[in-house]
Amino acid sequence: MTLPDISVDLAPNNPRELRLANPVIPASGCFGYGQEYAHLIDVQRLGAFVSKGITPKPRSGNPMPRIVETPAGMLNAIGLQNPGLRDFIKKYPPIWNDWTVPVIVNISAETVEDFVEMAATLDEVPGIAGLEVNVSCPNVNAGGFCFGWDADMTAEVTRAVRAVTTLPVIVKLSPGAIDIVEIAQAAEEAGADAVSLINTLVGMTIDTRRRKPILANQTGGLSGPAVKPVAVRMVYQVAQGVSIPIVGLGGITSLNDALEFFMAGASAIQVGTAMFVQPTIAMDLIDQLPVWLQQQGCESLADIIGSANPRFRAKLAVESAESAAV
Amino acid sequence: MTLPDISVDLAPNNPRELRLANPVIPASGCFGYGQEYAHLIDVQRLGAFVSKGITPKPRSGNPMPRIVETPAGMLNAIGLQNPGLRDFIKKYPPIWNDWTVPVIVNISAETVEDFVEMAATLDEVPGIAGLEVNVSCPNVNAGGFCFGWDADMTAEVTRAVRAVTTLPVIVKLSPGAIDIVEIAQAAEEAGADAVSLINTLVGMTIDTRRRKPILANQTGGLSGPAVKPVAVRMVYQVAQGVSIPIVGLGGITSLNDALEFFMAGASAIQVGTAMFVQPTIAMDLIDQLPVWLQQQGCESLADIIGSANPRFRAKLAVESAESAAV
Amino acid sequence: MPPKLFQSEILAIEPELGDASRVTISVPAGMANEVRPGQFVHILPRGEGTLDPLLRRPFSVMRPRPENQSVDILVRPFGRGSGWIARQKIGASLDVLGLLGNGFSINPSARNLLMVAGGVGAAPLVMLSEEAVEKGLNVTFLMGGATAAALLSPSQLPESVEYVVATDDGSQGHHGFVTDLAPNYVPWADQVFTCGPEMMFRSLRRALEPHRLHRKPPIQVSMERSMACGIGACLGCVVETKKGMSASCVDGPVYDLDLIDW
Amino acid sequence: MPPKLFQSEILAIEPELGDASRVTISVPAGMANEVRPGQFVHILPRGEGTLDPLLRRPFSVMRPRPENQSVDILVRPFGRGSGWIARQKIGASLDVLGLLGNGFSINPSARNLLMVAGGVGAAPLVMLSEEAVEKGLNVTFLMGGATAAALLSPSQLPESVEYVVATDDGSQGHHGFVTDLAPNYVPWADQVFTCGPEMMFRSLRRALEPHRLHRKPPIQVSMERSMACGIGACLGCVVETKKGMSASCVDGPVYDLDLIDW
């Protein structure tokens, strides 16, 4: 008996498509460039993976300490340590080009021009299946105000990236926005193929012996199970407001967690912090998901996407009726 | 040998003052109206406590389930169940009037007029030491946009409340704001005696068996240790931006947690969710804090307030030099 | 005795009722003498150095043991919290808040008591049955479970109790729900006491409806709500009653079934 | 052997070195033969049903035991994670990722090796000393601790090792820091190996500076950084070296002291 279909296309409106054999994706910054885990798991079986965020110029990242554990979570302030666009292109895509797993490249920048430079340069590089645009970084032209906190700035970045690449574009949303639905809609209207959410929340912990913040950068990004309820809520809300696929993430450590995101309305999920803790987690999810779907009598993953979100399902029904009528 | 002084005035600019023997305060919604814990702890020894949020009219609150546990945290959607202003005034302040512990009344409303009605009515009620204005509720006149997410709306509520009461006013900030410092400054300028932060983050968990959100209200407020890093970060940032006292809260379960908030710049702390888990936690903190201060060679709590926050301490030094020069 | 916060020691653990365990925990002096059937203890389901799971979990007292200052509880390893408690070993220490809640109350004029138990809901009804038998009352104890293995052992009940069982799979007693059995006993019973899943209460009410005149016999039910504080402060555990919202941790968990607003 | 994820069983626990314990844990077939001194295992410090503490904790291998497919580690109950591990009992199961990291390397021409250990930093140096003695090399092992009780028992080292100790309180050996002792051995030593708190490395470097010509003898140091992944993916554990940022979990934890950018 064949198992339910769990494949998914994250860029249905894009001729280049972003077809994944399964909806399980290690998250940016939590899977290096893919090689790191190759001894532990069969990387090629992943739906896709997102590489560490790259920037136009090389960055050595923040001083140490860069990570600290928090209750059921962690803070990180890696500071986007990466070799920069040029060395990145030389080093990794050629390796990925021989792989079967689709690789999504996460790009970060502090100006729209830098985003454009990276997107344009990566467009034709073999070995890259899509871009994830990280709008959670501060916009230096807006006084450190984060792109992803503002609908107009998010739209501007998305539009500019869209204009210079035919690659599938996923816009990765920041949970710091007041109304994340508005931001997601802005990304959709500006041409994003999909949105992913959430990036980290901003947090701090203080070393009470040394009387200073533990992280050298003072603040860091909060991730892990602690943030999961915030992430599920945002996916649920965004699912009611956009028609492009949603990639859900934030604190997933188990099949039940992944199901929460699917039922909220995500078409795929990413696993970040949990990769550090349980390197096999992505493989476990890929194995468990079809078995669970079969036990539930589902024919495919689509049966449960948004199944806890009646307003999303109603919207979906209207949309498919409309497209059938066309 | 006498222990270090841990008393604190949360309304130094207000003739009515809000002097607490110690800086430990059970948080609103986590301590009922004070009687609930009277069998378990000596309520009179608390620095103060904040009563359950009241509204102009009685509210029966949200349907069940109202609470669910999350990783190192919980979601609640109590829905402000309370007897309403009139019955509240008849029932509780007369009891508190015979108590020595200062009682801060938390008020919630969906319009500025309702805030004004409550503040004006409570102004002269014996047994009340101060008001905590919960600006985390949706503003019905602004389409459900939360007062506390917007500096102007926060200022408007604060100014209106300030105009009708001489009671010490603490404005309780929502972590949903993009720039919490701006909101805190707006409250300060509009006449708040102090700010407290943070209220809960908005979250959701999904029951994957029943395929619907666990809470009947769908979303709920996330509290507990999971949110502590976000709370500490916000207190640290707000401390650099305002000159009124800050009451820090969010996930405190131990002396070390409380010290993080003091060192970030809080003059007092509140304990919410932890009261449910360890009803003696507030008493433990009251006992442990002076002993710890003494071990550290501190003369008073003031020695450590903001001690991990150099920009706060620098501002403080400038301010005290200025006031000495006057 | 007002609620106390105390460190308790696990004195014994015995398998009972499917995958559940009967756990004997020590309590402060005098507490075992004061507990009323239906009251519960609120247990922190984690050890040192962790903050997850965060909240306490309520467990009904199954049997007081004043002779060695302890009580029995019945723990079904259902989720994370109860699973942790069930995994502890004899000698382990538990952080407990109790006694909490009100209890069942037997009317002075009642002679014949009907218990209707589902799964670990049997726990408080065991205590109530023991108390009733001691007072010379007649007790019939209806017990339902998925399979024969999920039923309470008759040895847990006083001998004079009439013990009638139902199983979902028919492996013992009536093949079907325990609530199917209840109507037969309505003419006999002066009072009905029930504890178990909420679905069972609803079907019990439906099953008994045609047999009860003037809401007789009265039915007392122990409601199960997720709880945070256990002492009336959080309002997370309310039950909608015909008199308004009621905090089930202090005003319950035992309610008159007819007062509940379903 | 590439890193593996495995369930390990605690085979033995012995008090050692102050409040620390020497814990013997089982490892997959062949692993105990391959471990190099300086490598570490990454242990999940929590049981079933909890997500806090979240991250694994690294522990250096103190001694391989190929004869029964296990390794010894030295666990100091410092915080929440190590505290949990230290509280486990014989027979308990641990979730382990290993072996990770590079190791110390003895130069082919080296005859005289100086070890400088602070606290539980002794662990990898015990293994290194055993290996060196087996190769017929001369080892001097300097060990520092707060008190006599915090020192490694000499029985943990091969007999031929010269064992010299320092205590902060003077209760045994030199009254002062272990780094005070090190300069005397510089003319003799062909290589220095050190593990302990970062403060010790800094003072060791300062103490040896005037005695070292042309950076001889070379000093290898095992750096301690908070780690998340342990396999080079998160970049949380980097060490600033003169060649740039280095992920200490894969490129370290052992570094040439002179390469570190302090």
Ligand SMILES: Cc1cc2nc3c(=O)[nH]c(=O)nc-3n(C[C@H](O)[C@H](O)[C@H](O)COP(=O)(O)OP(=O)(O)OC[C@H]3O[C@@H](n4cnc5c(N)ncnc54)[C@H](O)[C@@H]3O)c2cc1C
């Ligand atoms: C007054 C009272 C008395 C009680 N007496 C007893 C007793 O005598 N014996 C006994 O065994 N129990 C008793 N209980 C129940 C017990 O206290 C626990 O609440 C119960 O065992 C569940 O807790 P847990 O930690 O095992 O489950 P948890 O893991 O905390 O789960 C709690 C609930 O949330 C749901 N849930 C949480 N997260 C998710 C998710 N992501 N997807 C789907 N569902 C989710 C679970 O289905 C479950 O219903 C009593 C409860 C009350 C209120």
Ligand SMILES: Cc1cc2nc3c(=O)[nH]c(=O)nc-3n(C[C@H](O)[C@H](O)[C@H](O)COP(=O)(O)OP(=O)(O)OC[C@H]3O[C@@H](n4cnc5c(N)ncnc54)[C@H](O)[C@@H]3O)c2cc1C
């Ligand atoms: C390569 C390597 C090898 C190692 N080998 C060994 C070994 O052989 N034996 C051994 O015992 N240990 C060893 N360690 C250390 C060990 O892995 C643990 O990291 C260490 O014990 C601390 O973890 P913990 O869980 O005990 O402490 P945690 O409770 O996690 O604390 C971790 C750190 O964060 C700080 N911290 C966290 N929160 C706060 C706060 N709110 N205020 C102040 N400070 C805070 C603590 O001070 C501490 O430094 C090694 C580490 C590395 C990197």
Ligand SMILES: Cc1cc2nc3c(=O)[nH]c(=O)nc-3n(C[C@H](O)[C@H](O)[C@H](O)COP(=O)(O)O)c2cc1C
């Ligand atoms: C160490 C670390 C590094 C990260 N680096 C990036 C990054 O470079 N770009 C990015 O968009 N997100 C980055 N993230 C965020 C994650 O991709 C993810 O959005 C977040 O951690 C929430 O998911 P989780 O709870 O599953 O970890 C990083 C997270 C961690 C923990």
Ligand SMILES: Cc1cc2nc3c(=O)[nH]c(=O)nc-3n(C[C@H](O)[C@H](O)[C@H](O)COP(=O)(O)O)c2cc1C
């Ligand atoms: C059950 C519950 C009810 C609450 N009710 C209120 C309320 O009525 N008014 C208010 O301002 N905050 C309310 N809060 C928020 C708390 O006062 C506090 O801001 C929040 O829980 C964070 O602190 P903690 O992590 O210590 O719980 C409530 C929180 C909980 C858990």
Ligand code: FES
């Ligand atoms: S559990 Fe808090 S009011 Fe009942």
Ligand code: FES
């Ligand atoms: S611990 Fe993740 S890179 Fe070293």
